Amino acid sequence: MRKLTYLAVLEPADEGYGVFFPDIPGCISFGKTIEEAQQMAEEAAGLHIYAMEQEGEEIPKPSKTLDTEDVSGCIVTPITVYPDMIKNEMDNKRVKTNITLPNWLKQIAEENKVNYSRILETALMDYLGLQGKRQGK
Structure with missing residues (x-):
């Protein structure tokens, strides 16, 4: 089973944490707490990768590290997605x-x-x- 782990950046905001993935342009999310932001990040990344595969787009390779200047004041956390499980779930969704x-x-x-x-x-x-x-x- 394929497993992809991307680094998510949780950026503190007034009412929670904005989330973005430097390796997955356009993939963003939000959570009121760190835990919720991580859960939402996992869902966002999984659905984004699914959509990219449906469109025949190349899936970006995950970075091992991020430039510290780009993530200053933010929380960086690994987010793992399982594209084959998400595809199966989406394809069989009623x-x-x-x-x-x-x-x-x-x-x-x-x-x-x-x-x-x-x-x-x-x-x-x-x-x-x-x-x-x-x-x-």
Whole structure:
């Protein structure tokens, strides 16, 4: 399983800590406490790396150290992300979608306590020839 550890910079602010990653441009977060800032940093970095991979962008290599001038007055903490776990979670995340049915069919389905999600998922997998294949690939 891939593991990436980036150095996050927690910058004290009036109401908490702003977070940025010098190695991951555009990846920022915020937390009211150091612990919350670290948790939010992990989530932000993981989702940012996931989005970069979805777009086919090159994943930056983590630095071992940061220039002390750039982090003066800040807290530097390592943040570890597991890109494959995040991809699996995001790819298999349940999402809502709307469908349109004739009213008479909806009424009969509700009378029979139909689970629309299960039926639609099964029907789509059958229609697309995905039965027996792992989801999220």
